Amino acid sequence: xxxxxxxxxxxxxxxxxxxxxxxxxxxxxxxxxxxxxxxxxxxxxxxxxxxxxxxxxxxxxxxxxxxxxxxxxxxxxxxxxxxxxxxxxxxxxxxxxxxxxxxxxxxxxxxxxxxxxxxxxxxxxxxxxxxxxxxxxxxxxxxxxxxxxxxxxxxxxxxxxxxxxxxxxxxxxxxxxxxxxxxxxxxxxxxxxxxxxxxxxxxxxxxxxxxxxxxxxxxxxxxxxxxxxxxxxxxxxxxxxxxxxxxxxxxxxxxxxxxxxxxxxxxxxxxx
Numbered sequence: 189x190x191x192x193x194x195x196x197x198x199x200x201x202x203x204x205x206x207x208x209x210x211x212x213x214x215x216x217x218x219x220x221x222x223x224x225x226x227x228x229x230x231x232x233x234x235x236x237x238x239x240x241x242x243x244x245x246x247x248x249x250x251x252x253x254x255x256x257x258x259x260x261x262x263x264x265x266x267x268x269x270x271x272x273x274x275x276x277x278x279x280x281x282x283x284x285x286x287x288x289x290x291x292x293x294x295x296x297x298x299x300x301x302x303x304x305x306x307x308x309x310x311x312x313x314x315x316x317x318x319x320x321x322x323x324x325x326x327x328x329x330x331x332x333x334x335x336x337x338x339x340x341x342x343x344x345x346x347x348x349x350x351x352x353x354x355x356x357x358x359x360x361x362x363x364x365x366x367x368x369x370x371x372x373x374x375x376x377x378x379x380x381x382x383x384x385x386x387x388x389x390x391x392x393x394x395x396x397x398x399x400x401x402x403x404x405x406x407x408x409x410x411x412x413x414x415x416x417x418x419x420x421x422x423x424x425x426x427x428x429x430x431x432x433x434x435x436x437x438x439x440x441x442x443x444x445x446x447x448x449x450x451x452x453x454x455x456x457x458x459x460x
Contacts, residue, residue: 195283218258223315227285228419231271244310298382305389331366335359398451408451429455
């Protein structure tokens with residue numbers, strides 16, 4: 189069952205003018221987190237903001253073997269994210285979680301390819317840690333507008349993750365969308381080598397990654413970043429069209445059936 193806690197801000201690291209990593213002392217929540225799950229958070233008091241907002245758990249933090257809290261990767265774009273960007277150690281925020289359907293963590297000999305665009309990096313730190321525990325060979329395909337939008341590269345390397353980078357302006361890695369080096373990697377991969385793809389980022393990117401995976405016969409899981417009003421299935425603000433059989437598409441709630449979905453079941457053309 190999810191827990192609702194009053195979490196203390198331990199640190200707030202500004203990665204750039206818009207991105208930050210917020211560390212929360214919320215061990216009861218963090219100790220239950222599985223890769224790909226999220227929390228609903230609300231900074232401040234009163235009615236501004238009125239609703240909580242969902243954030244993928246970025247890292248589960250430990251002091252030796254003891255779980256001490258979790259971190260969130262935040263981009264300043266709206267009221268809540270601006271408030272999260274401005275928090276200081278000692279501040280408190282409401283934190284509800286963990287919530288949602290997690291990634292399925294593969295096992296060897298299957299390899300893992302994680303594909304992230306921008307803030308879509310958020311669910312992959314916990315996934316990378318879980319894959320390392322299972323000795324899964326893992327690659328992160330990570331794209332951003334420029335080199336200044338790519339973060340935590342050394343931390344992923346320390347988890348044994350190989351990096352393939354792409355930027356729109358060519359300032360780091362391959363120039364273009366992250367699907368450019370991904371498409372090349374699909375073509376170069378040995379068909380006999382099993383690969384599971386995990387993707388999170390802009391909808392157009394995840395649709396393109398899903399189509400590439402289908403073309404090359406690879407399994408894919410996507411983490412959809414839908415706006416959620418409650419995170420508990422009560423408000424129906426996060427519905428996703430899916431088709432799991434030959435019948436018509438149906439709408440499911442991302443907060444309950446997701447945020448992780450089999451990419452092949454998502455009806456992308458109906459997803460705004």
